[in-house]
Amino acid sequence: MRTALKIAALVSGLSLLAVSTAQAVEIQYWQYVYDTRVTAMTELIKNFEAANPDITVTQTTFPYDDYQTKVIAAHLAGNGPDVLQFYYGWLDKFQKGGVLQALDPAVFPNAEIEKDFFPIVSAISRDGKYYGLPTAVRSLALFYNKNLMQEAGIAEPPKTLDELVADAKKMTKTDGGGNITSEGITLDFAGQDHQWWREVLVRQFGGVPYDDAGNVAYNSDAGVKALTWYTDLATKEKVGAVGFMDEGQAAFKAGLAGFTVDGTFRLGSFKPITDFQWGVTELPASADGVKGNFASYFANGISADATGDKKAAAEKFLQYVTSPEAMQIWLKTVGELPARREAALTDANLNDPIYAPFLKALDYAHTTTFVDEAGQRQGAIDMVNRVVLNGEAPKDSLAEAAKAEQAIIDAAKK
Numbered sequence: 001m002r003t004a005l006k007i008a009a010l011v012s013g014l015s016l017l018a019v020s021t022a023q024a025v026e027i028q029y030w031q032y033v034y035d036t037r038v039t040a041m042t043e044l045i046k047n048f049e050a051a052n053p054d055i056t057v058t059q060t061t062f063p064y065d066d067y068q069t070k071v072i073a074a075h076l077a078g079n080g081p082d083v084l085q086f087y088y089g090w091l092d093k094f095q096k097g098g099v100l101q102a103l104d105p106a107v108f109p110n111a112e113i114e115k116d117f118f119p120i121v122s123a124i125s126r127d128g129k130y131y132g133l134p135t136a137v138r139s140l141a142l143f144y145n146k147n148l149m150q151e152a153g154i155a156e157p158p159k160t161l162d163e164l165v166a167d168a169k170k171m172t173k174t175d176g177g178g179n180i181t182s183e184g185i186t187l188d189f190a191g192q193d194h195q196w197w198r199e200v201l202v203r204q205f206g207g208v209p210y211d212d213a214g215n216v217a218y219n220s221d222a223g224v225k226a227l228t229w230y231t232d233l234a235t236k237e238k239v240g241a242v243g244f245m246d247e248g249q250a251a252f253k254a255g256l257a258g259f260t261v262d263g264t265f266r267l268g269s270f271k272p273i274t275d276f277q278w279g280v281t282e283l284p285a286s287a288d289g290v291k292g293n294f295a296s297y298f299a300n301g302i303s304a305d306a307t308g309d310k311k312a313a314a315e316k317f318l319q320y321v322t323s324p325e326a327m328q329i330w331l332k333t334v335g336e337l338p339a340r341r342e343a344a345l346t347d348a349n350l351n352d353p354i355y356a357p358f359l360k361a362l363d364y365a366h367t368t369t370f371v372d373e374a375g376q377r378q379g380a381i382d383m384v385n386r387v388v389l390n391g392e393a394p395k396d397s398l399a400e401a402a403k404a405e406q407a408i409i410d411a412a413k414k
């Protein structure tokens with residue numbers, strides 16, 4: 001009883017919905033496979049069921065690459081989940097596909113959402129309607145290997161892009177044939193580097209990635225400079241290699257990279273590292289002091305197929321998994337920051353050497369409004385590969401990428 005009262009008390013901001021206890025209700029929850037996220041959700045489900053014995057929540061997971069297809073196919077077949085996790089950049093695809101229903105403003109008032117959550121929550125609002133709520137938000141930071149820095153005589157992490165390159169050079173190791181055996185910095189556009197380039201580097205070199213209408217705007221002098229700077233890390237500075245390991249984070253975990261750009265969600269998987277000490281700092285600023293960051297999140301939404309008692313149970317479950325208590329559990333297990341301001345901006349978090357750089361970044365971070373996140377990401381990956389692997393000029397590859405992405409954006413408007 002004490003646990004149930006505690007959970008009920010901690011669900012602030014959104015009024016709890018009463019679910020009939022006349023009969024038991026089972027709801028389905030879906031998310032993609034990511035170990036720490038599954039662990040966190042398992043704990044949340046256990047807490048929720050203890051406080052709501054009339055509701056059973058069954059969690060199902062799928063590989064990331066298959067997840068969107070599984071969700072859409074299940075919806076068309078009429079056997080999809082009642083509550084599902086989705087990346088904010090998938091909203092238009094899921095909304096147009098009829099996968100999600102808008103949140104009931106009587107249960108989730110817009111004014112309370114906008115007061116309690118960080119502003120980037122607006123990215124899952126369309127025409128004044130919210131289609132989900134996040135448990136956590138993510139920003140980027142520069143992870144650094146303290147042991148490799150000390151070995152290279154580097155006293156503190158870089159504060160500018162120029163310092164980043166200089167320090168990466170000092171930490172890069174090669175064999176007798178000149179092949180990199182330990183990277184100064186990971187190069188992983190399939191990871192978070194495409195976000196770093198799009199929303200941070202393009203702006204730091206004086207441009208914007210998209211105009212106010214959402215059209216591609218990075219095919220500019222600033223875009224060329226940003227792409228050249230990034231690809232030079234491989235072709236000119238030789239401080240990293242595309243495909244050095246399967247993923248940038250794998251190289252960092254193995255102790256074979258001095259720096260890597262990654263998000264808060266990586267904290268949970270980096271915590272077990274014992275072979276070396278690591279730290280986190282804000283992304284380096286430009287030479288003239290311009291800072292930048294990219295913020296994002298996965299939200300939980302209610303399926304369009306959930307009706308009656310299942311919808312009521314789904315709404316109650318969504319209220320709990322976006323409560324302050326749930327956010328603290330998520331922070332502890334996954335490492336992602338609470339999506340509610342009050343839960344995130346605590347003295348403990350702001351003074352934490354790991355969490356603080358990510359929290360500070362939320363003040364100046366940008367969020368990309370994707371129309372086809374997977375397609376837009378792949379176009380960015382291809383853009384870099386043409387330069388690094390095929391020797392194409394950055395200006396030409398950039399123009400090709402801009403044309404392809406604009407076609408994706410135009411198609412989504414039809």
